[in-house]
Amino acid sequence: MLAAMPPPAISSPASSGAPSSRGRGDACPGALRLHRADDGALARVRVPGGLLTDTRATALGSAAESLGDGEVHLTSRGNVQLRGLRPDCGAELAERLGAAGLLPSAPHERVRNVVASPLSGLDGRGVRDVGPWLSELDALLCADDGAAELSGRFLFVLDDGRGDVDALGGDVSLLAEDSSSALLRIGTGRSVLRVPAAWAPRAALMASAAFLERASDTGAWRVSDLPGEGDGLLDLVAKRLRAAGVDVVAAGYRDAPGRSDGPGTGIVTGTSPGQAALSAGLPLGRATSAQWRALVDTARHRGRGELRLTPWRGVVVPAVERRGAAEALGALGKAGLVVAPDSPWTGVGACIGRPGCARSLADVRADAAAAAGAVGPLPVYWSGCERRCGHPRGTWVDVVAVPGGHHVSVVREGEPAVPVRVCGGPDGLAAAVAAARRAHG
Template sequence: MLAAMPPPAIFPARTGDASPRARGDACPGTLRLHRADDGALARVRIPGGVLSAAQADVLGKLAERLGDGELHLTSRGNVQLRGLGPDCGGELASGMAESGLLPSERHERVRNIVASPLSGLDGRGERDIRPWLSAVDELLCASDTAAGLSGRFLFALDDGRGDVDALGADVTLLARSDGAATLRVGSAESAVRIPGARAPQAALIAAEAFLDAAAGSGAWRVTDLPGDDEPLLDEIVRRLRQAGISSGPTAVPARPEKSAPPDPGIVTGPHNTVALSAGVPLGRIGAHQWQALTGTARHHGNGELRLTPWRGLVVPGLERGRAAAALDRLGAAGLIIGPHSPWTGVGACIGRPGCARSLADVRAEAAATVGPPGTLPVYWSGCERRCGHPRGEWVDVVATPDGYRVRTVRGEERGSPLTVPAGPPALAAAVTAARGTVG
């Protein structure tokens, strides 16, 4: 009952160099807030990034009434509310619960699920994974065991195109052309083939097996387990068979080196309707932009928004003849609607003044030096933690006491660093050169 719901607890930012696993999981949520320099922070899990227009309205109103007025999109397709006051707890929790954004208090931090955002829209992929998404979320919230997962454990539901598979989740379901699914766990060199209809249950079994394997080790994610991931996969196969789910070894598809976010613009497919794809500069979306999106979803689309793990949004269900005008309205609101926007591929952590660890206001620096789009994405970080940075190949710009370090990153490989003083001219030139030129 809402009356019995406890207000969010606010925990201070962690300091020092101790292992985070030694301190316990302090990942923020809706009922467990994080104290940052700009106020408390709430992280709202949105499985698969799927929101109704009504839920989106609630988030926007809570951000305006309780926080800094902006919604901050994350690299897992979730939303953060920042600048929250110390007395916001009851209203925040009630608003989330009443809108359906908090279906289970015990599971609110473990509903970390990314899903192919264009699944079922553009005719690509091997299946529409939306039924998987609903089922995995329901199974998670119904499992007492799953409540023990950390706020960092990640599920990925990939429709076969490889976009969210590239994000390196702990448990990944990949749709197959034969109607089955491939279950991948962590970075294991093996995988199992399972019936597509049983894939959500298999994902839960894999997560619960991880928790038993991690008992006493302090591991938050599969990659934290000592040794390789093969013993865990063997145990998962045993449990699958015990649950009556047929499984067999299968070749592990090569994990893409980098993820493939939807291109901004109009998304066409085999249906009579189309979708709009838009990016959000630096992942910060203001009230005017949010209203433009929710209004488009409600009045021109099917009433749904999909947040992507690349800090963008998809609005499905528009009539073809009205899509171009609707897309222009999103562009007029300041969203990224085409590949030639200078903000395409540019990301940044929160930086100063929101983060005490940050050495610079990296978002202001990024805005001051933004230039032509490049062949590589760029991510600005205020310190060496590089929170929220992308995977694959990208340009890493990190604040240092003497300016910025600029280098390219490809997986675990680091290019030769270039130290550049703060300030637009030199920094802009270095970042533009590192990113390369489109075309």
């Protein structure tokens, strides 16, 4: 497999504000296509559903230490970024990742963008465990030549019925409805297709194929780029499923009851007797080598050798003995991970900022650290420029570096944000952020 991999390439950043167009080329970085940043090369390793074995997690940590800046960076899709890489390390990185099983198909390595409910099958809240869907969909993607034409931005969502990852705005989403059926959603439309649960992953792949057919005429990378946001795609998929003998029914979309924003930090109890899961956050989405080893060691020696990376830049360690869960969580806290809701890092995120990004106007990670005491119910995201790379969805506090200061606003979907300009020292900025984080009425 490794011998067939193309030589790793380094791409330059796409120009800001350029329209989505297949003529421009998909500049989304991958594990075999490195991105050139100010702090070195960057690799983005797709981790479908955020699921990592301890062996694969160790391989990522080792690559970060020996080839990059030593840190493991999580993305808003539960993928891993390795930063500060040497420009000439591409072949060695590909060999390391391939040997660990992180590159099952070179042509598909950038399109394996699948998020799944991180606590599915662990806490008893979801309608069903979407783990089997995840395994099947990833296998189908890697085996389908046409799927390799999807962009590195295209997103599959597998929601177990609790409504957490459904809120992330997938291009193709499967929502567990009950033990026998799933709802297929394309884009963010209000129509869905009820399909048999056993057919759900194949229906999702068919939906992506239908998107590609439409995208070939429009140059779209994502469903939202299509005229009418993919009107008619759901009908086309329904027609093809019925032709295959599958009983499908059109339905209306409804938000999941008890919709959540992802797992909180701490101990997660569930339905397995004597077991629990640990949920920890990574400050600003980064784990030092020591913190990453602490997570891997906990999964290996306390759990079943598994980590689940979340789209909220956290990590879940399943199947920890309940009687030792508090001690294990405390050890992660001592390593500097976020393990309690009252941590000053809870709900705080930031892009890479200076000096890693040439577009950034500020060292926003340092700004976020200086204002870490500005706690409140709303999450806050710090951006070094107007692009807001990696920002969350829903309602959040938006802090953007601008010439001479920052703009602070509360973003609510469907409502225009009204920024407040803050200039001067860190105390004034912290006060403005704290006030915004409490503005949740």
